Amino acid sequence: MDAKxxxxxxxLDWYDRHRRTLPWRALPGVAADPYRVWLSEVMLQQTTVATVRPRFEAWVARWPGVESLAAADEAEVMAAWAGLGYYARARNLVRAARAIVAEHGGALPDTEAALRGLPGLGDYTAAAVAAIAFGRRAVVVDANVERVVSRLFRAAGKPAVRAAAEAITPEARAGDFAQGMMDLGSAICSPRRPxxxxxxxxxxCAxxxxxxxxxxxxxxxxxxxPTRxxxxxxxxxxxxxxxxxxxxxxxxxxxLGGMRALPTGPWEASPPGLAGAPVAAEWRLLKHxxxxxxxxxxxxxxxxxxRWDAHSAPAEGEWWPVEKLAAAGLPTVFAKAAAAIGRVG
Structure with a gap:
């Protein structure tokens, strides 16, 4: 048997014994749900498994498949995404779901090339879905895989890592191989003290x-x-x-397009003070x-x-109960601001 x-x-032998149980992963011998694979891969970009797991479960309870997501109100989707960051991912999920319904009969296409034609599916996501959901031989390189492969071959730079990953990806069980490399990078081949x-x-390992x-x-x-x-x-x-x-x-x-938020002035190279205030009022700048x-x-x-004591409401906005602010789906930066303001009463 050759080294590669x-x-x-x-x-694969290690993965069969030590694979993680995750809500988007199919059990051994069971075909993976392409929608769950796709959704998990999008959610996991720049986000930890621990953070994604409960959010994923809540999401699929609300939108269990492509057609329900395609029919969803985009504002509700954005609110459900709040706190996961990189909000273009949520917008692209809705756009892609609608394209899948309109152009592919509600089923995700099963090749990398066709998957890359959907909004928001780049090379990595297309490869991951093709391999994990459809059993295609596709080379999947996320941060964990990059770390494992770069150490195996002392490969420096993304082209060298990509070439090395291509060389060791098997024809059969490419999806399990990709998930095994991800698990190995997460559990054993860690950034520090592997x-x-x-x-x-x-x-x-070289x-x-x-x-x-x-x-x-x-x-x-x-x-x-830079700081703004x-x-x-x-x-x-x-x-x-x-x-x-x-x-x-x-x-x-x-x-943060389309998200509910606190009003904000311009974000500039120097403090703008009260420029851009939503109304004329007796504004007080906090010390923090x-x-x-x-x-x-x-x-x-x-x-x-x-405080706003006028009877009329400011234009282009809504009043939200402070005690239910968590349900507004504020992006993290505005949730942090609300929490900081709340500390002063």
């Missing part, structure tokens, strides 16, 4: 032989994220026990704010509070 094949055999004594691939496990994967230096400044506005009305806060809907396109990291920048947001 032995890696796949060793990994458990090499427990690894089924240790004898084949980085382990050289004592350089933590030197791989080789990461390029990260560019410093903004102000979030908490406009409140009502009496204790019946307090309401004014929320707006962010523009449908762009960062919130800091939140987005993919390409860090937001340093000041917090301003005021």
């Amino acid at each position: 094949r032995s890696i796949a055999d060793l990994l 458990k090499c004594l427990l690894c089924p691939l240790a004898d084949a 980085a382990h032989a050289a004592g350089e496990e933590e030197a791989f994967p080789v990461k390029p230096a990260k560019a410093a994220r 400044f903004g102000t979030m506005f908490w406009l409140e009305r009502g009496l204790p026990g019946a307090r309401e806060v004014f929320l707006v809907r962010r523009p449908p396109r762009g960062l 704010g919130v800091v939140h990291g987005f993919t390409h920048f860090t937001l340093d947001a000041a917090l301003a509070v005021a």
